[in-house]
Amino acid sequence: MTPVPEPSDSNVALRASATRVVAGLLCAALLGGCGALRSYRSEMDQVIERTAGGDVSGAISVLEKNNASGDKDLLFHMELGELKRLANDFAGSFESFRKADAEVLAWEAAVKLDPTRAVGQTGSFLLNDRVRTYEGFDYEKVLITTRMAMDHLALGDWDKARIEIKRTHEREALIAEVRAREYQRLREEAAGKSAQVSFREINGYPVESIATPEANALRNGYQNALSHYLAGFVYEALGEPGLAAPGYRTAIELRPGESALDEALAGLDARTGAPDDTVCDTLFVIETGAIPGRQSRSFSLPIPIPAYGAFTFVQVSFPVLPAAPMGYQAPDIQIGGVDRLPTAHILDLDAMARRALQDDMPGIMLRAFVRSATKAVAQYQIQRQMAQQRNRDDGLGAVIALLALQIGGAVVEQADERGWRTLPSQVTIARARLPRGSHPVSVRSDSGSTRFDVNLTGSHALVSIRLLRGHAFVAPPGMPGGNPTPELPSSESAGEPGNAGMYAHVRVIDLPSSPRSWRTLQ
Amino acid sequence: MTRTSSFHIARIASLLSLAAAVALAGCGGPKTRYGDAGSVETVTNQFGSTDLQMLAEQMTQSMLQAPVIASGNLPIVTTQEVKNKTSEYIDTRAITNRMRSSLQKSGRVRFAVDQAEMQKQLDELNRQQGEQYDQDKSVQQGRMVGAGYRVTGEITSIVKETKNVKDVYYQLFMSLTNIQTGIEEWSETKDIRKTTER
Numbered sequence A: 001m002t003p004v005p006e007p008s009d010s011n012v013a014l015r016a017s018a019t020r021v022v023a024g025l026l027c028a029a030l031l032g033g034c035g036a037l038r039s040y041r042s043e044m045d046q047v048i049e050r051t052a053g054g055d056v057s058g059a060i061s062v063l064e065k066n067n068a069s070g071d072k073d074l075l076f077h078m079e080l081g082e083l084k085r086l087a088n089d090f091a092g093s094f095e096s097f098r099k100a101d102a103e104v105l106a107w108e109a110a111v112k113l114d115p116t117r118a119v120g121q122t123g124s125f126l127l128n129d130r131v132r133t134y135e136g137f138d139y140e141k142v143l144i145t146t147r148m149a150m151d152h153l154a155l156g157d158w159d160k161a162r163i164e165i166k167r168t169h170e171r172e173a174l175i176a177e178v179r180a181r182e183y184q185r186l187r188e189e190a191a192g193k194s195a196q197v198s199f200r201e202i203n204g205y206p207v208e209s210i211a212t213p214e215a216n217a218l219r220n221g222y223q224n225a226l227s228h229y230l231a232g233f234v235y236e237a238l239g240e241p242g243l244a245a246p247g248y249r250t251a252i253e254l255r256p257g258e259s260a261l262d263e264a265l266a267g268l269d270a271r272t273g274a275p276d277d278t279v280c281d282t283l284f285v286i287e288t289g290a291i292p293g294r295q296s297r298s299f300s301l302p303i304p305i306p307a308y309g310a311f312t313f314v315q316v317s318f319p320v321l322p323a324a325p326m327g328y329q330a331p332d333i334q335i336g337g338v339d340r341l342p343t344a345h346i347l348d349l350d351a352m353a354r355r356a357l358q359d360d361m362p363g364i365m366l367r368a369f370v371r372s373a374t375k376a377v378a379q380y381q382i383q384r385q386m387a388q389q390r391n392r393d394d395g396l397g398a399v400i401a402l403l404a405l406q407i408g409g410a411v412v413e414q415a416d417e418r419g420w421r422t423l424p425s426q427v428t429i430a431r432a433r434l435p436r437g438s439h440p441v442s443v444r445s446d447s448g449s450t451r452f453d454v455n456l457t458g459s460h461a462l463v464s465i466r467l468l469r470g471h472a473f474v475a476p477p478g479m480p481g482g483n484p485t486p487e488l489p490s491s492e493s494a495g496e497p498g499n500a501g502m503y504a505h506v507r508v509i510d511l512p513s514s515p516r517s518w519r520t521l522q
Numbered sequence B: 001m002t003r004t005s006s007f008h009i010a011r012i013a014s015l016l017s018l019a020a021a022v023a024l025a026g027c028g029g030p031k032t033r034y035g036d037a038g039s040v041e042t043v044t045n046q047f048g049s050t051d052l053q054m055l056a057e058q059m060t061q062s063m064l065q066a067p068v069i070a071s072g073n074l075p076i077v078t079t080q081e082v083k084n085k086t087s088e089y090i091d092t093r094a095i096t097n098r099m100r101s102s103l104q105k106s107g108r109v110r111f112a113v114d115q116a117e118m119q120k121q122l123d124e125l126n127r128q129q130g131e132q133y134d135q136d137k138s139v140q141q142g143r144m145v146g147a148g149y150r151v152t153g154e155i156t157s158i159v160k161e162t163k164n165v166k167d168v169y170y171q172l173f174m175s176l177t178n179i180q181t182g183i184e185e186w187s188e189t190k191d192i193r194k195t196t197e198r
Helices: A009-031 A040-052 A056-066 A074-086 A090-113 A138-154 A158-191 A213-217 A225-237 A241-254 A259-266 A268-273 A349-388 A396-412 B003-026 B049-064 B092-106 B115-127
Strands: A279-288 A295-305 A310-320 A332-335 A343-348 A426-435 A437-445 A448-456 A460-468 A471-475 A507-510 A518-521 B076-084 B149-161 B165-178 B184-197
Touching: A040 A056, A040 A074, A040 A460, A056 A074, A074 A090, A074 A138, A090 A138, A090 A158, A138 A158, A138 A225, A138 A349, A138 A460, A158 A225, A213 A349, A225 A241, A225 A259, A225 A268, A225 A279, A225 A343, A225 A426, A225 A460, A241 A259, A241 A268, A241 B076, A241 B092, A259 A268, A259 A343, A259 A426, A279 A437, A279 A448, A295 A349, A310 A349, A332 A426, A343 A349, A349 A426, A437 A460, A448 A460, A448 A471, B049 B092, B049 B165, B049 B184, B076 B092, B076 B115, B076 B165, B092 B149
Parallel strands: A279 A460, B076 B149
Antiparallel strands: A279 A426, A295 A310, A332 A437, A343 A426, A437 A448, A460 A471, A507 A518, B149 B165, B165 B184
């Protein structure tokens, strides 16, 4: 029987040191709540899976189960608001977005006082970015009020939609101001440093997944053409061409080359100058897919240890995104089975998510390097000890200490995967001046297809369509003046058996409880 | 109690009072107060309240000098949309509303209902023709007075931005046209330049 070597003093010290680091990390993780170890991506994958199967109420249950604590955050309210929109519970959706908006208003108030503040972010230097207070990406902040406006439009309250539209461009202006100041500060700070951190320097990082041509072509990470076009449309519907024009103009600047956007501005005077009482100016907003979610991936990085004049490799996690999809094919929308409407690809949220990660990476890397410094010193000391003990029999303790350090560190070292996941990936619009009355509408896209009837009664209407992995959700048009389309849609023309095999098959029906409640059935 | 301990207690009490005062001042949160609506606002370089007030005031003063108004004939005017050719959400109706009220107060101009308000005017006119109303006291149809002149205009902007400077130039053009003859009786251009250095 081989005698087990007695642990030497140095081994005991090493194991104690490693144990302290690992125990410290785990204790901090517990103190920081389960946020540090929670995988938002896997939680939301389940929610999206259920939604794509048409089980929105099941998706809401999963979301609520995963956020059972009383203290709900911005992310929860955004996801719930979006899911309730899909369930055509627009009042409930608005209420959730209102709570999300309250969080963003608090952020606005704080950032006005101190743009460089770091409240609730300290834990990210000790544990990981998952314990950071989630403040939302800039494009998410802008989309909250846009969604609130769309909820009001679905309920037929165009005046209240106007309030949210106005708040959207005011918020956008504030974000622009904050980011300009931040950029200036970073530029001044960078002037005194010789080296810049870039995700391109991380060996093995999928650079091409976030530095896509579409993401690089965006003017910034917060402006979107949909919000501005919608502003133009609402102001125009309410007889305010002076405010509608900048909405269309900004949308054109953000998505140049889309002729359907150019036409909205070019025809503004003609439309407002000679209103036609027989037609309904109808805007179809077609949303497809789901925005890509961030995923934590571990990378081996060389971390310098100035005290020893050396460096060691440490496992550090960074968020990555799945590879960008192949070229987007705009949906095809037809009225009455014959008239194909011209479309404009107005919002690429896939690119915005990639751009947001691109913009976030310097900060993420900086925090990761700070976190890794402590681990790197402990790891280097153990490795050095191991090298010295290589020719002796008492190296087992150092091996155990190193393993404990690496396993403990790997458990805690996880990248932040949070983000508003129920958003669509792409948004296309189509606009037509249609005779008032009932019209069969068919939409086909890579994400699924649908047929439904709309009954247009007012001067303007917004019809929202969401296609997600073969399932369709349709929101009804509401006309300016406070009432949704009063007549029931025809369900006979939709859902013809002959089309069932080709694509997802949707009938739009009216629920007896409320004339405002519509829903889709598969 | 000795003199020394009394001194310590007094010192501790005053320190606590000071700390409490500092804490209360720090926890006060945002304060709201009323300000002068006419004071100069330079929070950002976007179109703001001072720009609106300045342009409306300058335009009104210039318009009152136009011979067709200065002659005292009390012309009837209607306001048309001031076209917004900028990329900023400038409520141009707020400019014309402010001008309209100043011109009315001058007592030298009367305003006929404009296109934006026409539907509401017709709705009320028609409502009073209903059988619920005493027709002897209701307004009669066919008595509306058309304007002799129309006010129109447009606002444009030029934005230039470098790393350190943002320069915004606004130009408001307005004109008064005789609807019968098509003759432009008055026009004016007012400019604003705002430069922000970071």
